[in-house]
Structures are given as structure tokens and as C-alpha cells.
């Protein structure tokens with residue numbers, strides 16, 4: 821399988837995980853992430869910020885934590901992190917700390933409501949992409965439409981109490 825087909829296949833698994841764990845209603849923020857290395861799934865997780873009362877429990881961080889437990893090491897060197905939504909700056913940096921060398925995401929920032937991103941004036945991911953360009957590749961748009969369907973769109977009117985930053 822070429823790399824594009826491989827990415828599509830892993831993203832389909834991430835979407836399936838998101839829906840299995842959280843359903844497909846944007847109100848439940850079904851975001852999932854997978855850590856994959858050498859063609860094998862190391863760990864997968866969904867966001868648990870609300871359930872855990874933990875602002876850092878984004879799907880990507882949860883997946884990195886589970887992957888660390890799975891391999892018995894805080895580093896998962898050379899792994900790829902798949903995530904259904906463009907990662908935030910925190911998760912991108914967490915991936916770098918964990919030795920991830922490639923991040924592949926589905927829906928991009930422009931395809932979803934601004935509530936999913938805390939930064940307003942500068943994209944922290946763009947900053948990190950530039951600062952760590954020798955260490956990390958960051959690619960978006962894989963199964964983007966299927967991923968974006970799980971989230972509020974840019975023009976959706978989202979009730980204030982649902983605008984948790986997840």
C-alpha cells in the first residue's frame with residue numbers, strides 16, 4: 821500500500837474509534853488519535869477533557885500517554901500520530917517530546933469552528949511546524965471531509981456552554 825492509501829486507512833480507523841467511543845454528534849466532540857509505528861497500532865484514544873475535568877486530556881495527549889504505557893517508554897521514536905482534527909500547539913509539542921516524527925491529521929482548522937483552537941492571532945501549529953521542521957512533518961487533509969463532519973463547522977452557531985475547548 822502506498823503512503824497515501826496507508827494514511828487513509830489509518831484515518832478511517834481513527835474516525836471509527838472516535839465514533840465508537842463518542843458517537844458522531846459534534847456536541848460530544850468525537851476526536852480520536854492513533855499512534856502508529858512500523859505499520860502497527862501502538863495505541864489509540866479519544867479526547868476526555870470533560871470526563872476527566874482535565875484540559876490536557878486531548879485525544880493526541882491521551883494517545884501518547886497510552887502509547888508510552890504500551891511500549892514502557894516515554895519516547896515512541898519514529899512514530900506517526902494520526903488525528904481526526906488538526907492538532908493544537910500543546911499536542912504538537914507533546915508529540916515532539918514523545919519522539920513522534922510525523923503527524924497526519926484529517927479536518928483542518930479552516931473547516932471547523934474556531935472554538936477548537938485557543939490561539940487567535942497566530943497559529944501555534946504553524947509556528948511549531950516552522951520551528952521543528954527538521955524533526956517533524958505535519959500533513960493535513962486526509963479524509964478531511966469525513967473528519968470535518970464530526971465537528972461544528974466554521975459558521976455553525978454553537979451554544980456558549982458547548983464551546984468547551986477540547
Ligand SMILES: [Zn+2]
Pocket residue numbers: 878879880907908909910911912986
Ligand atoms: Zn490538542
